[in-house]
Amino acid sequence: MKQYRSHLLVCAGTGCVSCGSFKIKEALEKEIKKRNLQDEIQVVATGCNGFCERGPIVLVQPDGIFYQLLKVEDVPHLVEEHLVKGRPVKSLMYVPPAEKEPVPKMKDIEFFKHQRLIVLRNRGRIDPEKIEEYIAFDGYEAMGKALSEMTPAAIVDEILFSGLRGRGGAGFPTGKKWAACAKEKATPKYLICNGDEGDPGAFMDRSVLEADPHAVLEGMVIGAKAIGASKGFIYIRHEYPLALKRMAIAIDQARENGLLGQDILGTGFAFDLEIVQGAGAFVSGEETALLASVEGQIAMPRQRPPYPARKGLWGQPTVINNVETWATVPNIIRRGADWFQGLGTETSKGTKIFALVGKIANTGLVEVPMGIKLRDIVYGIGGGIPDKRDFKAIQIGGPSGGCLPAKLLDLPVDYESLTAAGAMMGSGGMIVMDDKTCMVDVAKYFLNFLQDESCGKCVSCREGTQRMYEIVKGITEGVGQESDLDLLEELATVCKDASMCGLGQTAGNPVLTTLRYFRHEYDAHILDKRCPAGVCKKLIRYVVLAEKCTGCQSCKKACPKDCIKGTLKDVHLIDQSNCIKCGACKEACRFEAIEEQRDEAIQVI
Amino acid sequence: MPAKKKLTIQDLAKIREKTKSLMTIRESEGRARVTVHMGTCGIAAGARDIMDTLLGEIGKAKAQDIIVTTSGCAGLCNAEPMMTVELKNQPPVKYGHLTPDKMHKIFVQHILGGQMVAELVLAVGSETVY
Numbered sequence: 001m002k003q004y005r006s007h008l009l010v011c012a013g014t015g016c017v018s019c020g021s022f023k024i025k026e027a028l029e030k031e032i033k034k035r036n037l038q039d040e041i042q043v044v045a046t047g048c049n050g051f052c053e054r055g056p057i058v059l060v061q062p063d064g065i066f067y068q069l070l071k072v073e074d075v076p077h078l079v080e081e082h083l084v085k086g087r088p089v090k091s092l093m094y095v096p097p098a099e100k101e102p103v104p105k106m107k108d109i110e111f112f113k114h115q116r117l118i119v120l121r122n123r124g125r126i127d128p129e130k131i132e133e134y135i136a137f138d139g140y141e142a143m144g145k146a147l148s149e150m151t152p153a154a155i156v157d158e159i160l161f162s163g164l165r166g167r168g169g170a171g172f173p174t175g176k177k178w179a180a181c182a183k184e185k186a187t188p189k190y191l192i193c194n195g196d197e198g199d200p201g202a203f204m205d206r207s208v209l210e211a212d213p214h215a216v217l218e219g220m221v222i223g224a225k226a227i228g229a230s231k232g233f234i235y236i237r238h239e240y241p242l243a244l245k246r247m248a249i250a251i252d253q254a255r256e257n258g259l260l261g262q263d264i265l266g267t268g269f270a271f272d273l274e275i276v277q278g279a280g281a282f283v284s285g286e287e288t289a290l291l292a293s294v295e296g297q298i299a300m301p302r303q304r305p306p307y308p309a310r311k312g313l314w315g316q317p318t319v320i321n322n323v324e325t326w327a328t329v330p331n332i333i334r335r336g337a338d339w340f341q342g343l344g345t346e347t348s349k350g351t352k353i354f355a356l357v358g359k360i361a362n363t364g365l366v367e368v369p370m371g372i373k374l375r376d377i378v379y380g381i382g383g384g385i386p387d388k389r390d391f392k393a394i395q396i397g398g399p400s401g402g403c404l405p406a407k408l409l410d411l412p413v414d415y416e417s418l419t420a421a422g423a424m425m426g427s428g429g430m431i432v433m434d435d436k437t438c439m440v441d442v443a444k445y446f447l448n449f450l451q452d453e454s455c456g457k458c459v460s461c462r463e464g465t466q467r468m469y470e471i472v473k474g475i476t477e478g479v480g481q482e483s484d485l486d487l488l489e490e491l492a493t494v495c496k497d498a499s500m501c502g503l504g505q506t507a508g509n510p511v512l513t514t515l516r517y518f519r520h521e522y523d524a525h526i527l528d529k530r531c532p533a534g535v536c537k538k539l540i541r542y543v544v545l546a547e548k549c550t551g552c553q554s555c556k557k558a559c560p561k562d563c564i565k566g567t568l569k570d571v572h573l574i575d576q577s578n579c580i581k582c583g584a585c586k587e588a589c590r591f592e593a594i595e596e597q598r599d600e601a602i603q604v605i
Numbered sequence: 606m607p608a609k610k611k612l613t614i615q616d617l618a619k620i621r622e623k624t625k626s627l628m629t630i631r632e633s634e635g636r637a638r639v640t641v642h643m644g645t646c647g648i649a650a651g652a653r654d655i656m657d658t659l660l661g662e663i664g665k666a667k668a669q670d671i672i673v674t675t676s677g678c679a680g681l682c683n684a685e686p687m688m689t690v691e692l693k694n695q696p697p698v699k700y701g702h703l704t705p706d707k708m709h710k711i712f713v714q715h716i717l718g719g720q721m722v723a724e725l726v727l728a729v730g731s732e733t734v735y
Contacts, residue, residue: 003664005656005673007631040660061631062638062672086643086675125631135617136624144614258611266613 004042006083009059009124013048013210014203014242015364016055020072021045024056027075032083041083047211049124050365051111054094059106059124066106067092097361097383111362114381116343118351119327120367123211128246131253134214140259142333146222147267150333155226156182159329162337163349168194168285168322169397169426170502171348171415174329177319181309182227184317191220191232192313192320194290195243198282199398200449202429204353205323207365209236209243212327213250217273219329221264224271227319232271233294237278247275282399282453286501287320289455300455301501322427324353344370348414352428358395359434361386368413375409378432389434393517397426399446399453400506402513403439422513424506438535439518440525444472446510454503461504464495468511476536480526485515534596537581541597546571548593558588629670637671637716640689644678650685651703658705659688662712671716684727690715701727 010016010025028043049057054068058078065088067078074092081087093102094109103109117123126133134140146155160175181189193216197205209216220232236244251273254260262270276294283289284299291313293299312318328350332340343350348370354377357363361383368377374394378384385391393403402423404411411417415425433442451465468491471484492508499505515522524532531539544555544564551569563579566572574585574594586594612620639659643652656675663671679687684701690711691697698721700711707725715721721729 003627003660004630005660009631040656063674083675084643085645085648085677086640087677126628132620132624133628135620136628138621140617141621144617148614263611265617266611 004040006041006063007061008041008043009046009061010043011047011049011055011057011059011124012045013052013055013123013207014240015048015052016057017242019055021056023072024058024070024075027072028058028079031075031079035079035084037079037083044127045129046125047123047128048207048365050115050120050207050367051109051362052365053361053363057124060088063088064105064107066094066104066109068094097386110383111364111366111381114372114376115367116351116369117367118331118343119208119215119324119353120211120365121331122215123207126212128211128213129249131214131250131257134212138334139214139330140218142330143218143221143259144265146225146333147265147269150225152182152226152228155222155333158333158337159226162332162340163344163347164325164328164332164340165348165415166322167324167328167352167427169400169424171425174321174325177309177321178223178226180307181317181319184310186317187228188231188316189227189229190313190316190318191223191227191229192290192294192318193220193232193234193323193326194285194287194320195234195236195240195323196278196285196290197237197323197427198280198285198453199427199429200446201357201431202355202398202427204355204365204428206240206243208323208327208353209240210246213243213247214254215327215330216247216323217250217254217260219326220273221260221271222329222333223319223321223326225269227317229319230271232273233276233313234273235276235278235284235290235294237280237284239280244275244277251275281455282449283455283501283503286503289501290320291318298455300457301503303500324428345412345414347416348425352413352425354428354430356382356430356432358430358432359385359389359437360432370414371412373410373412374404377413377430378409382432385432385434387434389436391432392435392437393433393439393442395423395431395433395442396429397424398429399450400424400502400509401426401429402509403433403442403517404513405517422509422516436533436535438476438531438533439514439521440472440476440531441533441535443510443514444469444476447472447507450503450507450510454507458499458501458504460495460498461507464491464499464504465507467491468495468508472511475522475525476531477538478525478529478536480522482526484526485519485522489515540581541576542574542579542581542583542585542594543597544572544574545593545595548591550591550593552590554588554590555585555594558584560584626670630672636693638674638691639671639716640674640676640691642677642679642685642687642689643675644682644685646678646682647685647687652686654705655686655688655703655708658708659712662709666712666717668717681727687727690721692716692719696730698729699727700725 056070058067081089090102095102156178164174165171195205278284281299284293286301289299289301308318351367351369353367366381391406395403447469451469454461454465456462474480488511495507496505534540549571556564561578563575641656686703687701689697689699711722
């Protein structure tokens with residue numbers, strides 16, 4: 001390592017990489033070389049910055065200037081102006097929605113300003129493939145402390161006292177889990193890192209694994225000492241190639257430096273790690289199914305108790321924690337449980353990472369203190385709803401979670417409040433929906449996901465999810481009956497009571513929570529046969545508004561079924577019998593002359 | 606490839622010490638901040654040599670917590686090459702008509718030593734910004 005006057009931190013999380021950030025990095029390096037600045041300026045690939053909406057992203061340090069939406073063509077100008085002449089390039093900076101002036105510095109941008117980084121403290125700051133950079137920012141300090149100064153019981157107590165709860169979904173106190181496993185006599189004991197993140201729209205774990213793999217690794221070594229484990233497994237789904245690659249590099253580097261294997265840091269403690277690739281089944285995220293998968297069997301859950309802390313992997317005591325939980329551990333050991341206690345609310349301590357997606361201006365990954373209001377996340381950090389639409393609901397907690405309406409926007413985000421409102425913390429997916437979203441359609445989407453992902457072991461879940469999906473699908477197609485709602489509630493209850501694992505037990509939630517807050521939308525679909533949001537294709541029809549149509553023929557050309565009639569400069573007409581309701585005509589029209597009609601009852605034949 | 610030496614806790618602390626100073630730049634904090642003015646006028650007057658001298662001095666002195674940035678023209682083109690030195694909790698000091706020798710003197714006496722080189726100073730303090 002050597003001294004440079006400036007570091008260019010190029011975001012290389014999956015989001016930015018798919019927008020071409022490696023090409024930007026190459027172009028920067030080429031341009032810098034061309035100007036003979038390679039000994040003054042260093043280009044570094046970092047983990048995800050979280051502001052995925054604006055990728056590819058480059059942060060110039062020490063100035064703290066944030067460049068976004070970069071293209072390869074921008075690079076020569078950027079290097080010439082900023083790095084040679086010292087004039088930051090305004091045209092490549094972030095301009096907040098509804099404002100004209102750019103915000104040059106990263107720390108002043110609303111999206112970053114309100115976040116509190118603990119688990120993601122190294123994101124966008126270090127090269128995740130270089131162990132020295134992790135060490136430079138206090139990496140492996142906590143591990144050194146745990147291995148040399150603390151007894152296993154002291155580590156468990158510290159975690160217990162910190163109030164850390166599992167970040168994978170259910171929120172079980174991590175310290176309790178460790179304590180239960182620590183007191184088991186049987187050996188060997190195992191540790192597992194659950195990186196089988198499967199909720200639609202969620203990418204928290206992927207980002208942690210990509211941005212700071214050594215933090216997960218360090219947390220696991222500390223956990224191993226606490227419970228007396230000799231071997232650990234990191235379970236990552238194969239859809240996360242970048243996370244797999246960076247974790248493999250991290251493990252190799254740790255082994256080479258004596259931070260894994262025999263006699264770690266010369267303290268005599270031995271522990272090693274192995275990566276297991278998951279085949280991408282949603283149910284593998286359930287802990288007993290995950291155990292089966294690591295053992296090489298089909299990923300199906302089994303009855304609990306006995307809990308994995310007693311009988312887990314190959315019947316041995318095992319602690320399974322989520323990626324984010326493991327990455328939190330070193331911070332608690334390094335800075336102390338008292339410090340962690342002071343963050344968050346009475347029952348939910350610390351920070352939580354959320355993947356903010358859907359109809360939101362600033363799509364991305366955010367880390368916020370527990371107890372923050374939903375409104376602050378959606379409007380403060382997220383920048384509100386784009387295209388001047390209205391907020392309708394926010395879906396929290398993945399398929400097992402629920403949809404919360406606008407009147408609950410002031411709800412604090414903690415485990416208890418969310419559960420009481422009918423949603424759950426889950427692993428941290430947040431999907432924002434605007435007024436053009438149909439809640440029945442949302443329920444249908446999640447039920448389809450669940451009936452697809454149900455492993456089929458319990459009848460209640462296998463058949464129940466399928467039946468619920470069929471009924472809700474019927475409602476969206478206009479064949480729903482009034483009795484359907486009671487039947488849905490009954491099915492959801494049976495599925496909850498009679499299924500063995502979390503997937504089945506919560507499979508009714510998409511229906512139950514949408515019914516709780518959006519029953520009027522179900523009623524509209526069933527009684528009036530109309531879809532208030534104009535989403536359900538069978539319940540809407542596209543018509544041409546005669547007073548707005550100029551007869552430009554754009555819609556006619558766009559129609560894939562050739563069912564629009566009309567000559568140039570004449571009002572056009574859509575032939576309803578042939579229309580497949582694809583909406584292409586509406587998109588093509590520049591005069592807002594095509595509308596999806598939904599206000600009056602439309603007869604379904 | 607020979608096996609790498611296994612690290613001890615003391616080694617970790619040493620690596621941290623060594624690398625941290627190289628990484629402080631990513632946190633925008635340091636004991637001093639030196640801005641070399643590199644507008645067209647600055648570059649034409651030889652700001653590149655000043656920058657090279659400065660980076661060389663920092664390397665020699667192993668003073669890694671000194672942040673070097675560039676900026677555009679400061680408006681006083683006939684005094685180029687120029688630079689601004691900001692020490693923690695002190696007003697910025699501007700130097701003009703720089704040469705590598707003057708640069709060396711300022712580096713030793715002001716940036717490292719904390720005493721401004723009065724005979725070379727153009728101005729002390731920031732301009733008023735409306």
